[in-house]
Amino acid sequence: MQGVIRYFYVFRPVWAVLLALFVGSGLILLAGVSPIAAYGELFKGAFLDYWGLAGTLVKTSPILLAGLAVILPLRAGLLNIGAEGQIYMGGLFSAMAALLLPEMNPWVHVPICILAGALGGGIWGLIPGYLKAYHGMNEVILTILMNFVAINIVSYVAGGPMMQEGAPYPYSEEISEGLWLPWIMPSTDAHAGVIIGVALAMILFFVLRYSTIGFALDMIGKNATAATYAGVPVKPYVVGVMFAAGAIGGLAGTFEVLGLKYRLYHHFSPGYGFDGIVVAFLATVNPLLAPLAAFFLAGLKAGALVMQRVVGLESTVIEAIQGLVIIFVAASLGLKYDAQKWAARLMRRRKRLDAELGDTFQPKVGGDEI
């Protein structure tokens, strides 16, 4: 019995999501729409239709990479709220590498663009990482403020120095077709970014699980003082992990530019960096589960548009439901499985049942499987 209960606890993010969708159906009812019809259209549109699935995969790419950018430093106890800014800087740097460098062989130019994007995001992670490690500043507030700075920098560049002549609103020239990322589903927008994201998630899983780096990060996250005494160079690790996280966030922006938009637009990310935070907790800070969480979240977003079109429900309801999802998931992670408490509870119940049955049978103490 206790084994069953423990499994129930393992899947608590799943129950939390279901509960959030249930509470969300109340919000849908407020608009006078049937929740079953709305959710039906949403999931059909997001996962069961060729074009819909492609739309979901398009959104999975940045959300997954942003999620990894949050997960990696979270293992060391650092909250990276700056993925949004890192996405913007990644997009900016890769667009600059694509548009401003002289024409060259795509086999050379594409990697340069990708590295430039990773570098741009990396710098945006490195700065708060350094200030956190060497000046003890709160990385949360720093990364939040840097988001706004990055968004404005991109708006400035896309609307000023790099703006295409005569463009109706800020965007840059189109990057040449040779630099576009390959598609993974014919005649759709789904590009290779999501494949790279999944590969990166696998790599991160193995690095965090089986390497000394992963062990050191977990140690810093659990107790930084103890890690210092154990000889872990905590400060360089903090700087390094924030740089790496920023670089991953930068890739999210890079693939948006090289894979989907082919230009640098202002406000090109509708908050993917914050979706990354949701992914991190939905995946219980496990990179292996991040693709699943990102795919689900991307589906909600892609399906929301279908839902709006078919049943006429405001797609902003999905943002509210997403907020409910993260609240319930966060709350569920606060409920820890307590073996002793459940053992005592089950024992009481069994005794009471035995007493009710008038059975003389004496329960074996601790006889249940744990």
Place this chain on the structure above:
Amino acid sequence: MIDLLTDPQALTDFLSTSLRLSIPIIFAAVGGVISERSGVFNIALEGCILGGAFGAAVGAYLIGHPVGGLLLGVFVAMMAGLILAGLAVGLAINQLVAGIAINILMLGLTSYLARLILGADATSTLPGFGPIAIPGLSAIPVLGPVLFEQDLLTYLMYLLVPLSWWVIYKTPWGLNLRAIGDYPVAADSAGISVPKVRLFAVLASCAMAGLGGCYLVLSQVFVFTEHMSAGKGFIALAALILGRWNPIGALLACLFFGLSDAMQLRLQFNSPDVPYQLFSMVPFLASFLALVVFAGKVRPPAAIGIRYERGGK
């Protein structure tokens, strides 16, 4: 910018713009001080401002009077505070995570419900508070109209900032609050209920931030727009760090941010050929740089962000 020195009217306008821009941040920052003094990070200030703005708009729209908006705005913000307290104090979840969760929830919820409730009327002007000149004081040159020709919420702010300073530093309740923020174990053994004080602190904090949101809608723009808090809650967080977790210090830091914001608006207006985004990043850049420059000297409440469990390890 020269006209500010030569023309008193221009200076008056500039200073009142600065004050108006800083008021929502002041409410939120002082609210943040209350919560953080009790040892609870309130990253949810942003969501509370948004909730306050949303409640203010809906209240004023349904009741037709700004006071209705004020009450509903504060109520919505306090509901957000209740969730934060439930997650961060009750369930002992990481306070930052809880705060971010609330920000995301409020962003989605207010956008959706605003479209549902306000619908087509979303752009029509709501009833709000108009300026009330205080006789005598408002006749002082330059500063008079800046400080004493404001609306009800501004005067409320004049009242609440010193009041919260007095409560935090001069009353037994404030002593309890600070004790819990610095060393909850000792406070608990002295018989103070840590969860109860933290709950009240978070509620008061969110109510204050909600007032900031009310100000945006009822005194400044008279409409609700999606995500109208636009990062003000985060600037408030920077301001309270700069203000050393002291309401008066936070007030001064917010005035500085208001001044820099008013400055960038003037620059935007005076140089239309420069893309405005270069200027609109100024408040955030100023917050960031101010934090970096004053880094290393700050001493936050000792137990901030650390969950407290009775008899815990």
